[in-house]
Amino acid sequence: MLAAAEHVLITGGIDEFTVGAVAERAGMSVGAIYRRFSGKEQLLHAVKDHLMGHLETGVGDALAAAEPGLDGVITAFANAVADTFSRHSRIFPHLLSGQGAEGVERGLQALAAIQDALAEAVEPYRDDIRRADRDQALRIAARTITGSAVHRAATCETWPDGLTWTTWAAETAEMAVAYLAS
Structure with missing residues (x-):
């Protein structure tokens, strides 16, 4: 269904x-x-919940298998986010444009869950983060990656960038690691 x-x-x-x-x-x-x-809105919410579950699981699995080091964890995170969005790139614009408060809440829960999973996976490599406020820097990096993915998915049909999701993930991860390590 x-x-x-x-x-x-x-x-x-x-x-x-x-x-x-x-x-x-x-x-x-x-x-x-x-x-x-009960109707269209609840069905739409179920679709979004299903996709957010894929995002949470995909990120969790990728972080568990990440290469050691800050670069390995950030790269795994960006790749997992890209993988979920690439497999569902044609549906995300519709989900983002047609969601009620319940849909927004589920999206925010998923984003918080993957941000927390990233923070936990980065913990052994915290000293590699050179920013004065490491927690803030990691939140900014996580939100930059996820926010960029959401934006890219929402605009992929109307504002294509010519990149594959794999290339996007590699470049975004490199940018985030450079920020964290500076």
């Missing part, structure tokens, strides 16, 4: 995203969708 909802968002955008369209794509009755979701 969530795959059908994602498909409808990708192909028709938020304007075509209806319970009826999702039901048709999923091969289900509209009533079956309504038994699980």
Whole structure:
């Protein structure tokens, strides 16, 4: 059902995203969708929750397998963020434009969770951060990476940059490490 909802968002955008369209794509009755979701907003929230879960899991897994050192952890973080956004790049603009307060809250929870995961993974390499306020610097780096990814995903169709997500991640990680180590 969530795959059908994602498909409808990708192909028709938020304007075509209806319970009826999702039901048709999923091969289900509209009533079956309504038994699980109260309406379009709750279904949209479920899609976003699913994708935010992928982001949290992807970042957690990448950080657990990161190469040693500040550079390894930051690179793993940027790659994991890029991987999630690249696999869902056609859906994120629609999710970002059509979210209520509940959707915003879930997005903020995911961003806080991955920022906390990064801070934990960087802990053994804190001394490599040369900024006066290491915690602040790491928050700025995390938010720069995630904010840039969100912006890139939101504008990828209207303002393409010609980069692959892999190149974007490598360049963004290098920039963040340079900042942290300066």
